[in-house]
Structures are given as C-alpha cells and as structure tokens.
Amino acid sequence: MPSRVHLIYARKSSESEDRQVLSIGSQIQELKELALRRGIEVAEVLEEAHSAKAPGRPVFGDLMRRIHRGEIAGVFCWKMDRLARNHFDTGQVLQALADGKLPSVITTDRTYTADGNDRFLGNFELGMATKYIDDLRQNVKRGNRARFQRGWPNFRPPRRLPRDRAYKTVIKDPERFDMLRRAWDLILSGSMRPSQVLRILNDQWQFRTRRTARRGDAPLSHRQLYDLFSNHFYTGVIRLRSGRRPIKGAFPRWSRGKSFLRTQELLGRAGHNGNSKHEFAYSGLLSCANCGRTMVGEQHIKPSGRRYVYYRCHRRGADAKCAEPTMPEQLYEEQVVAQLGACGFRMEWRGGSDGTLSIPSGRNWPRGACLGNPVSAR
Numbered sequence: 001m002p003s004r005v006h007l008i009y010a011r012k013s014s015e016s017e018d019r020q021v022l023s024i025g026s027q028i029q030e031l032k033e034l035a036l037r038r039g040i041e042v043a044e045v046l047e048e049a050h051s052a053k054a055p056g057r058p059v060f061g062d063l064m065r066r067i068h069r070g071e072i073a074g075v076f077c078w079k080m081d082r083l084a085r086n087h088f089d090t091g092q093v094l095q096a097l098a099d100g101k102l103p104s105v106i107t108t109d110r111t112y113t114a115d116g117n118d119r120f121l122g123n124f125e126l127g128m129a130t131k132y133i134d135d136l137r138q139n140v141k142r143g144n145r146a147r148f149q150r151g152w153p154n155f156r157p158p159r160r161l162p163r164d165r166a167y168k169t170v171i172k173d174p175e176r177f178d179m180l181r182r183a184w185d186l187i188l189s190g191s192m193r194p195s196q197v198l199r200i201l202n203d204q205w206q207f208r209t210r211r212t213a214r215r216g217d218a219p220l221s222h223r224q225l226y227d228l229f230s231n232h233f234y235t236g237v238i239r240l241r242s243g244r245r246p247i248k249g250a251f252p253r254w255s256r257g258k259s260f261l262r263t264q265e266l267l268g269r270a271g272h273n274g275n276s277k278h279e280f281a282y283s284g285l286l287s288c289a290n291c292g293r294t295m296v297g298e299q300h301i302k303p304s305g306r307r308y309v310y311y312r313c314h315r316r317g318a319d320a321k322c323a324e325p326t327m328p329e330q331l332y333e334e335q336v337v338a339q340l341g342a343c344g345f346r347m348e349w350r351g352g353s354d355g356t357l358s359i360p361s362g363r364n365w366p367r368g369a370c371l372g373n374p375v376s377a378r
Contacts, residue, residue, distance in 0.1 A: 005043035005071065005072065006041065007042060007045065008035075010048070011060075027077075034108060035106075042076065047059070053085050053133045055089055068096070077107055079108070080105065080107060080125040086130060087130060093122070153238050157170045171251075171252070179207050186200070194222075198225050207220055230267065236249045281329070283296070289324065290322055310326040311328075
C-alpha cells in the first residue's frame with residue numbers, strides 16, 4: 001500500500017456566503033506556512049471554486065474517495081467550513097474521522113482527530129456553517145418577497161432599463177426610453193412594418209444601444225427590435241420562472257396588456273411558441289435582382305379571410321437597404337409561365353419495350369430561358 005500523504009484543500013465560492021473569505025491563493029499561502037511550521041510535507045494542493053451549500057463538488061468528491069482508499073494522512077484547510085456547508089458532506093467528513101480513515105484535519109485554529117472532543121468541536125463548527133447557509137437562504141427569500149411587494153425585480157433588468165445601483169431599483173433611460181416608446185407607437189398603429197420602424201429608429205432618430213464595457217453604441221438590430229417588443233417586462237409585469245402569478249412592477253413601462261397583445265399580432269408573435277412556421281411555395285428559390293439577397297415570403301390576411309403572399313428582399317441588418325419593391329406571388333407565377341412558354345421544347349417517345357422518355361438535345365432551347373435567373377418585380 002502506498003504511503004499516506006498530506007494535502008491542502010482550498011475552496012472559495014463566488015456566491016454571497018464566501019464574500020469575506022480569503023482568496024484561494026491567500027488560503028494556500030497561509031496553509032503552506034502552517035505546514036512548514038509544523039514540519040509536515042505537503043504533497044499536493046487541491047483548489048475548488050464551487051459553492052458547498054449543496055452536495056456535488058467534484059474535487060471534494062474525489063478527495064473523499066481517496067480518503068476511503070487510505071491514501072490521505074491529513075488535510076490542511078483554512079477553516080472547517082471550507083470542507084463542508086451541508087449535512088451530507090458534514091456527515092462524510094465526521095464519519096471518516098470517526099472510522100480513522102481520515103487521521104486529521106488541520107486548520108489555522110486547531111487540529112481535528114478521531115478523538116471524541118475533536119469530533120464534537122468539528123461537528124459544532126460544521127453545524128454552524130450549515131446553519132449559516134440555512135439562515136442566508138431564508139433571508140434571501142424574505143428579501144425577494146419584500147422586493148416583489150414593492151414592485152421591484154430580484155434579477156438584472158433588460159439592458160434598455162438601467163439600474164440605480166445605490167437604491168437597487170430600475171430607472172428610466174433618459175436618452176433611449178422615449179425613442180423606443182415612439183417606435184412602439186408606430187408599430188402599434190399598424191401603418192408601418194417592423195423593418196420600416198427599425199430604419200426610422202436607427203437612421204432618422206439616430207438610436208444607439210447603451211455602451212457597456214465590451215459592446216454597445218451600435219444601431220438596433222432586427223432581432224433586438226423583436227426581442228425588445230416581445231418582452232413582458234416592458235408592460236410593467238414581473239414574470240417568475242416558478243410559474244406563480246405575475247407581479248405588478250413599479251418600474252417604467254411603455255405598454256399595457258391589451259396593447260402588448262396587439263403588438264405581438266402585428267409582429268407575428270401572438271401565441272408564438274417558437275415552432276410554428278409559414279409555408280411558402282417558392283421559399284429559398286428566389287434572389288433579388290437588385291442586391292442579390294435571398295427573397296423571403298410574407299403573408300397578409302385581410303379581414304375577409306383572403307390570403308395574399310408577397311416576396312421581398314429580407315433586408316436583414318441595420319445597414320441593409322434595397323430599393324426593390326415587394327413582389328406578389330401571382331406576379332412571379334406569371335413570369336414562370338411566360339418563361340416556360342418561351343422554352344417550347346418537344347418530347348417524344350422512342351421505340352423500344354422499356355417505354356423510356358427521351359428529350360431532344362438542348363440546341364432547340366432559347367438562350368437565357370432559365371428559371372434560376374434572378375427575378376424582379378419591375
């Protein structure tokens with residue numbers, strides 16, 4: 001059996017329970033000096049950046065398996081709460097001490113061994129660490145309930161609504177909120193398509209996204225416009241992942257429930273579940289004769305129920321501009337029929353028992369009579 005070794009276990013979580021704990025590097029430095037004073041050689045250093053409030057830490061799990069195999073003579077850690085902050089891990093550490101599989105746990109305060117008094121003190125210290133997590137969880141829940149009662153979210157708001165860091169509230173962006181509110185009204189009026197509103201917002205009103213450390217100060221994209229006007233947060237409602245009843249917010253908003261539903265209809269997202277698709281006969285087959293971009297289909301249903309289909313250049317991106325107008329599907333079909341009529345080829349059956357269809361050579365085809373050419377509405 002290989003000889004047992006001493007090692008250092010250093011852990012720090014980025015969550016709130018470890019904000020006042022030394023960094024991993026500081027813990028390792030202190031523990032190396034402690035081992036040097038005691039004349040103990042440290043064979044390995046284990047580092048883990050993971051919360052201990054619940055079981056499942058990979059480095060700690062591997063450490064316990066090595067302890068049960070009899071490979072560990074002692075563990076150096078800054079405090080006992082670096083090893084465990086939950087009942088399951090606490091039980092593993094204390095049982096390993098009681099069975100002698102873990103000879104010692106050495107901290108900056110004292111050494112814990114299989115002795116009953118040491119295990120009692122270790123149990124008390126680990127119990128206090130677990131109690132701290134339980135109290136912290138209850139305090140966080142109470143704080144969330146208090147924020148919800150005041151109408152404030154407990155999460156980071158969307159980027160278009162900045163936060164007041166001093167009071168931890170959501171405030172109105174003085175430069176962008178009013179422009180977005182006017183853009184919302186333009187879409188709600190039904191007189192303009194979202195792409196037209198986007199061009200007005202970026203080109204005429206000079207809208208730019210809020211500057212952050214890594215990105216921002218750019219025109220609003222097509223996708224950002226749809227995501228922005230499809231977010232329930234801007235209706236003044238806080239929707240929780242738990243599925244509980246939505247909470248009325250106290251932060252600025254630019255729409256109400258009925259206007260929000262109407263806007264989703266105009267955006268084509270009413271009851272949108274992410275899986276519904278429109279079927280267009282010529283989708284992906286057409287390209288714009290002016291700019292070369294793919295033409296996409298869109299449908300318009302009149303109050304009478306009659307359906308009209310148009311194809312247009314997709315014009316994705318804030319800088320995408322094309323003067324080509326939309327083309328009705330019926331006009332394209334007329335162009336196809338005209339080109340097929342101009343082809344004028346003749347098919348005939350050749351002799352033989354297999355009944356093979358034969359087409360004469362391409363010398364009789366008119367030049368340029370190809371359905372793959374770009375199309376134009378002009």
